[in-house]
Amino acid sequence: xxxxxxxxxxxxxxxxxxxxxxxxxxxxxxxxxxxxxxxxxxxxxxxxxxxxxxxxxxxxxxxxxxxxxxxxxxxxxxxxxxxxxxxxxxxxxxxxxxxxxxxxxxxxxxxxxxxxxxxxxxxxxxxxxxxxxxxxxxxxxxxxxxxxx
Amino acid sequence: xxxxxxxxxxxxxxxxxxxxxxxxxxxxxxxxxxxxxxxxxxxxxxxxxxxxxxxxxxxxxxxxxxxxxxxxxxxxxxxxxxxxxxxxxxxxxxxxxxxxxxxxxxxxxxxxxxxxxxxxxxxxxxxxxxxxxxxxxxxxxxxxxxxxx
DNA sequence: GTTATATCCTAGTAAATGAGTTGGAATTAA
DNA sequence: TTAATTCCAACTCATTTACTAGGATATAAC
Numbered sequence: 087x088x089x090x091x092x093x094x095x096x097x098x099x100x101x102x103x104x105x106x107x108x109x110x111x112x113x114x115x116x117x118x119x120x121x122x123x124x125x126x127x128x129x130x131x132x133x134x135x136x137x138x139x140x141x142x143x144x145x146x147x148x149x150x151x152x153x154x155x156x157x158x159x160x161x162x163x164x165x166x167x168x169x170x171x172x173x174x175x176x177x178x179x180x181x182x183x184x185x186x187x188x189x190x191x192x193x194x195x196x197x198x199x200x201x202x203x204x205x206x207x208x209x210x211x212x213x214x215x216x217x218x219x220x221x222x223x224x225x226x227x228x229x230x231x232x233x234x235x
Numbered sequence: 236x237x238x239x240x241x242x243x244x245x246x247x248x249x250x251x252x253x254x255x256x257x258x259x260x261x262x263x264x265x266x267x268x269x270x271x272x273x274x275x276x277x278x279x280x281x282x283x284x285x286x287x288x289x290x291x292x293x294x295x296x297x298x299x300x301x302x303x304x305x306x307x308x309x310x311x312x313x314x315x316x317x318x319x320x321x322x323x324x325x326x327x328x329x330x331x332x333x334x335x336x337x338x339x340x341x342x343x344x345x346x347x348x349x350x351x352x353x354x355x356x357x358x359x360x361x362x363x364x365x366x367x368x369x370x371x372x373x374x375x376x377x378x379x380x381x382x383x384x
Numbered sequence: 385g386t387t388a389t390a391t392c393c394t395a396g397t398a399a400a401t402g403a404g405t406t407g408g409a410a411t412t413a414a
Numbered sequence: 415t416t417a418a419t420t421c422c423a424a425c426t427c428a429t430t431t432a433c434t435a436g437g438a439t440a441t442a443a444c
Contacts, residue, residue, distance in 0.1 A: 090431065090432085091431080092431090124432085124433065126433075126435080127434085145439075145440045145441065148441080148443085
């Protein structure tokens with residue numbers, strides 16, 4: 087019941103892009119340095135974000151990534167689902183033919199998994215990337231002040 | 236972000252014990268048969284439930300397991316935590332020294348993981364085993380009727 | 385038009401985890 | 415005494431995780 091590094095690193099990458107892509111494209115190298123994540127691995131995570139059309143890229147020198155939409159139009163749910171797949175604790179909640187136990191319609195636990203799933207999605211669908219970018223700017227600002235003071 | 240079979244099978248085992256331990260002790264063998272779970276594997280899951288003092292056992296012939304408390308005094312949260320460990324999506328939410336990334340105090344994502352964690356625990360702490368046992372009796376009853384009618 | 389800086393793409397790999405299996409010791413009701 | 419049961423530890427096999435490695439392709443700047 088844990089998120090993998092895909093979700094954790096990938097979200098940090100998205101916040102990073104949200105913070106720094108206003109002026110120019112953000113390169114994988116610069117994200118990797120700021121976030122202390124392996125460049126090659128980050129590349130794969132950002133590929134997932136690109137596939138989900140959450141970021142756009144430009145190749146070649148001075149290329150890099152930027153958000154495909156304004157940060158307040160990107161939900162945390164979209165980001166996490168792009169990185170981790172659906173956020174259901176158990177597959178029988180979605181009606182994919184495979185991975186479903188044979189008795190799923192006659193099993194009381196199904197209702198439980200649905201409730202958990204709903205509550206997770208309720209949370210993540212109502213937080214935007216902008217919320218997180220703003221929060222991170224705020225934290226960095228306070229940390230900066232603490233260093234000065 | 237998926238529950239393992241520990242959580243899924245283990246919960247089904249708890250519901251099963253809740254349904255059938257009113258009269259006599261419930262053996263692993265009988266649970267395994269009803270729930271279609273490997274006996275040997277189930278043994279290990281029930282060991283976790285016993286360690287968490289959610290079930291009591293008696294050994295020897297006609298031995299087996301029963302609930303350690305009334306089913307309405309056992310929450311789903313206790314059961315899942317016994318089987319799966321804490322239900323936080325990311326370890327930095329709890330302040331264990333290990334597994335915590337170095338910047339966890341200055342990371343906007345921490346608030347997100349906390350919110351998800353809180354919402355999951357809100358759900359599971361407010362469902363009791365009795366709710367699930369009743370639900371399962373109801374489902375079985377309806378299924379039975381469908382077969383008759 | 386060359387070069388440095390990027391993204392893009394595929395394959396490999398070592399360690400951990402998941403989901404069991406195997407085999408036997410200890411206990412107890414009948 | 416025996417059959418049924420819990421208890422316990424070790425082993426196994428497949429999958430997933432978290433990377434690493436290496437090269438192809440594109441492009442801005444000189």
